Amino acid sequence: MNECLLENASRRDFLRKSTLAGGGLVLGFYLNVADSAAKRVAKPSTISESSVFKPNAFIHIAPTGKVTLISKQPEIGQGIKTSLPMVIAEELEVNWLDVQIVQGDLDPIYGSQSAGGSRSTPTNYQEFHKLGATARTMLILAAAELLRVPAAELIAKDSAVHHPASGKQLSYGQLVEKAVTIPVPAPESVKLKDPKDYKLLGTRIGGVDNPGVVTGKPLFGIDVQLPGMLYATYQKCPAFGGKAVSANLDKIKALPGVKHVFIVEGGTSLKGLLPGVAIVADSTWAAFTARKQLEVIWDEGPAAVQSWAGFTAKAKELSEQAGGEVLRNDGDAKQALDDADKTVEAAYSYPFISHASIEPQNCTAWFKDGGIEIWAPTQNPEAGQKIVTETLGIPKEKITLHITRSGGGFGRRLIPDYIVESAAIAKQIGVPVKLTWTREDDLQHDQFRAGGFHFLKGGLDDKGKLIAWHNHFVTFAHKVVKDGKDTLELGSGANLSGDEFPGRWVENCLLEQTPLECNIPMGPWRAPRSNVLAWVFHSFIDELAHAAGRDPLAFRLEILGDKGFIPGTGQQGIPYDVNRMKHVLQHVAEKADWGKKTFPRGQGQGIAFHFSHLGYIAQVAEVTVSKDGKLKVDRVVVSTDIGAQIVNLSGAENQVQGSVIDGLGALMFQELNIEKGRIVQSNFGDYPMIRIADAPTRVDVHFLKTDYPVTGLGEPALPPLAPAVCNAIFAATGVRVRQLPLLRTDLSWS
Structure with a gap:
């Protein structure tokens, strides 16, 4: 993210305004004082030339009262083209029916415009509040001059400024000419709305492109x-x-x-x-x-000799060799495993898959x-x-x-x-x-989600407490030349952090990583790393809980412990709020009636949680598995903590439900075979995607409002799905899933 939207206001012009040839008020963030509309003009095709609108700003209020808001982030189905303008509209006190949303072209005036890592909301949320509030303040000041009353006696609502004492009001369109003469107030003098007074945020707003999507309007690149x-x-x-x-x-x-x-x-x-x-x-x-x-x-x-079968055999060979990169080495994991009352070993693997x-x-x-x-x-x-x-x-x-x-x-x-x-x-x-x-x-020719192999060992003491954890991760890397030397560079999403749960929680923890050279393109796939690491770690934790004869929920809560806020370690370390995670874990258990139901053989509940992309998410899955191994996910209960405010309730629910279904599809069906350096599958005929009949019967979504900054939601709800379902399968059948996709495991039982 560019510094332009994050740095202190003292380091750049916070806001500017300009008068349009066609009339109107324009407000927006600028990179720095040197940037100006004259340096670059990129005109959205949906705004007519006659308005002479130059999108060097995020807000345009026309004399007609029409409000145009620029959406700078790419819209990829995550709903950002609707939700971020909602933030401005809330503070601006504009009637949503008066708003037109226009996609901004690439322009340095907007700052960073990438959409990935669920960062669009957290990196823009506060600044967009300030932008809307500043525009509202200027309109109130303009109305105060025109009505000749103190600004403190005025309120803004429904695209107009009102003077309750006299009953007079001026629409935003009527205020434009005066508003462009009002000096931009200092950021510290602008008051944001109290969240309890929000009228738009937290409500259900349909996507601004929805009518065009369902009627086949040319909105997409392919159009x-x-x-x-x-x-x-x-x-x-x-x-x-x-x-x-x-x-x-x-x-x-x-x-x-x-x-x-x-x-x-x-x-x-x-x-x-x-x-x-x-x-x-x-x-x-x-x-x-x-x-x-x-x-x-x-x-x-050189890729022509590579195959998935060859990678699998090589990974097994590498797992038995010492010398992997040590990512974390707390205590003495090997000695603790030797001393453990009970040990569990397992190997987990997952294939390359496509974004499709x-x-x-x-x-x-x-x-x-x-x-x-x-x-x-x-x-x-x-x-x-x-x-x-x-x-x-x-x-x-x-x-x-x-x-x-x-x-x-x-x-x-x-x-x-x-x-x-x-x-x-x-x-x-x-x-x-x-x-x-x-x-x-x-x-x-995708940029595939990387495959991987995890060779795990866990140790339990005589009370069933986790005391040792060892993971040898064999992953994929490309050969590159750096400083004149050949070196292996891990693929995107193919690395393991030493901070990954339960790395900071187990007293004796050894995490090792060994690269396996390949020529397969790798790129970020929804919730990179977390989408597979959550499945591996929370499935193995479930194995350990059952080996200890412990309730899987209680076992997880014990691992989390009472450490409160845990700082990250290393350059890329990310802090972890244990209390937030325990809160969502206990909440989802309550909503799913964890431990209060009796299931017949073939039915069961599984639980999992994961922290990724700043979101704390826990899920409980309830499944039915027929004797011949056919799986049906009956219900998924999701509890999320993504901060103090849900921007668009409709969009937020869509993202969680979509994450659950997307995660289930990847879990059940998706895999790519590699032979002679090429992908064997070619189309949806041999790369099946999830169908309606395979989707969960119910997805219950719960949002916990907490006193933390607002974060994104496009990715963090996906990772816990796979382990929750696999843990439920084990509870229902006694079959443990250690290889993806599910179609590689016989789920039948008798």
């Missing part, structure tokens, strides 16, 4: 249309990192509708412009059809006059701009990037490979071109 546009497809080597030696280019160029076909040299970065063959035609259908006749001779490179967003990767680019204009469904527009500059040599100031709505992201669209592919093709042909990946491209 972009430009005059004279051509359509491209891009064939990369099936084996990761390979390059084209030759191809039947002449034959392809002679096919109907094909305008261009050429080899792109590309580079070696698995997150950048990889070598391939571009086909550009007068329609997507013509490009895809021609691609079926494309014949390429590939140099497949509904909208495949796509991007439209138009190279002209030495610059390029880009339309992209991206989570990280700044990274897209940067990679185009670094790869194609186009200066940053000559790149205009429009952020479209994304048909799902889940971390995939943080990596800008599809953006630079489109830009490279556009630069070569000089006309607007839309690159569209096929579903097979999307599945086989």
